[in-house]
Amino acid sequence: MRMAVSGIGRCASTGALRAKRPAGAAAEGRYSHGPEPLPCTDDPDLPSHASARTIRPRQRGAAAMSGAARKPITLHRLRAMHAAGEKIAMLTCYDAAFAQLLDDAGVDVLLVGDSLGMVLQGRPSTLPVSLDEMAYHTRCVARGNRSAWIVADLPFGSYQASAEQALHSAAQLMQAGAHMVKLEGGGWTAPLVRALVERGIPVCAHLGLTPQSVHALGGYRVQGRDDDAAQTLRAHATELAAAGAAMLVLELMPSALAGELAAALPIPVIGIGAGPACAGQVLVLHDMLGITPGTLPRFVRNFMHDGGAIADGVRRYVAAVKDGSFPDPARHGY
Numbered sequence: 001m002r003m004a005v006s007g008i009g010r011c012a013s014t015g016a017l018r019a020k021r022p023a024g025a026a027a028e029g030r031y032s033h034g035p036e037p038l039p040c041t042d043d044p045d046l047p048s049h050a051s052a053r054t055i056r057p058r059q060r061g062a063a064a065m066s067g068a069a070r071k072p073i074t075l076h077r078l079r080a081m082h083a084a085g086e087k088i089a090m091l092t093c094y095d096a097a098f099a100q101l102l103d104d105a106g107v108d109v110l111l112v113g114d115s116l117g118m119v120l121q122g123r124p125s126t127l128p129v130s131l132d133e134m135a136y137h138t139r140c141v142a143r144g145n146r147s148a149w150i151v152a153d154l155p156f157g158s159y160q161a162s163a164e165q166a167l168h169s170a171a172q173l174m175q176a177g178a179h180m181v182k183l184e185g186g187g188w189t190a191p192l193v194r195a196l197v198e199r200g201i202p203v204c205a206h207l208g209l210t211p212q213s214v215h216a217l218g219g220y221r222v223q224g225r226d227d228d229a230a231q232t233l234r235a236h237a238t239e240l241a242a243a244g245a246a247m248l249v250l251e252l253m254p255s256a257l258a259g260e261l262a263a264a265l266p267i268p269v270i271g272i273g274a275g276p277a278c279a280g281q282v283l284v285l286h287d288m289l290g291i292t293p294g295t296l297p298r299f300v301r302n303f304m305h306d307g308g309a310i311a312d313g314v315r316r317y318v319a320a321v322k323d324g325s326f327p328d329p330a331r332h333g334y
């Protein structure tokens with residue numbers, strides 16, 4: 001869920017305007033520590049002055065943290081977690097520094113969400129985010145990550161035209177370091193999903209509140225409340241799984257409906273504002289770290305509420321997703 005914006009503030013789910021403040025700068029692909037400096041002169045993302053510096057690869061092995069210790073999360077592993085009933089902890093991530101921190105803290109899936117348009121760029125919606133911007137942030141995340149599974153959003157306008165367009169766009173994100181691409185919507189997206197999957201690109205589908213359709217949906221509202229809407233969501237979810245989607249994000253819908261879908265589908269369903277019965281949970285990083293200003297939707301929990309280090313807040317999130325204490329149906333559900 002695109003929650004709020006750090007720059008021109010608008011809560012993505014409520015649409016509430018916030019006071020303006022300068023947007024933060026994303027990390028520029030440098031790591032703050034690491035054992036062996038490597039020269040890096042051929043990276044087009046680096047500012048020109050960076051060629052006079054050195055790039056340090058992320059520290060491996062030394063950090064006795066889960067990201068450093070665990071084996072890489074693969075699609076096979078995610079399926080095994082789903083089959084075993086182990087909850088999948090997913091967070092959005094947009095830069096190398098946080099990728100390393102989240103990976104080390106045990107986050108299973110890093111989502112390079114197009115929410116970056118709102119969170120990092122201060123835009124009023126995700127619609128203006130470009131494919132180049134998504135590829136840039138995916139490269140940054142891939143550099144900082146060691147073992148988490150990386151999902152990158154296909155932004156608005158990069159897949160709607162045709163399967164060919166979707167393939168071309170997805171290829172750019174995969175070459176940037178994504179392991180899977182995510183696209184929004186059901187019905188018309190099933191042939192696109194099939195085309196991508198047949199060509200070796202794992203796909204995560206996204207139903208419920210699909211923020212790229214915010215203007216058609218009339219705002220950031222809970223979806224699937226009435227019988228017809230719920231029936232359409234059931235049909236779309238079933239069709240997307242049959243088309244080969246390997247994961248499904250359900251955003252902002254009644255917990256009972258999301259739980260029903262999660263139980264019925266053979267693929268892991270990751271919820272955001274969709275109740276506790278999903279196979280995993282995702283939140284926007286800046287929301288759960290309490291960085292996002294203003295009042296957030298009820299499904300967000302601030303894992304920094306009690307203070308401490310950011311890594312501890314992220315570990316609290318992973319633990320709460322894994323043990324099922326987040327989301328709490330009474331406080332975070334619909």
Ligand code: KIV
Pocket residue numbers: 001002092111112113114115116153249251272282283284
């Ligand atoms: O862009 C995004 O952050 C998302 C959500 C599911 C968190 O798609």
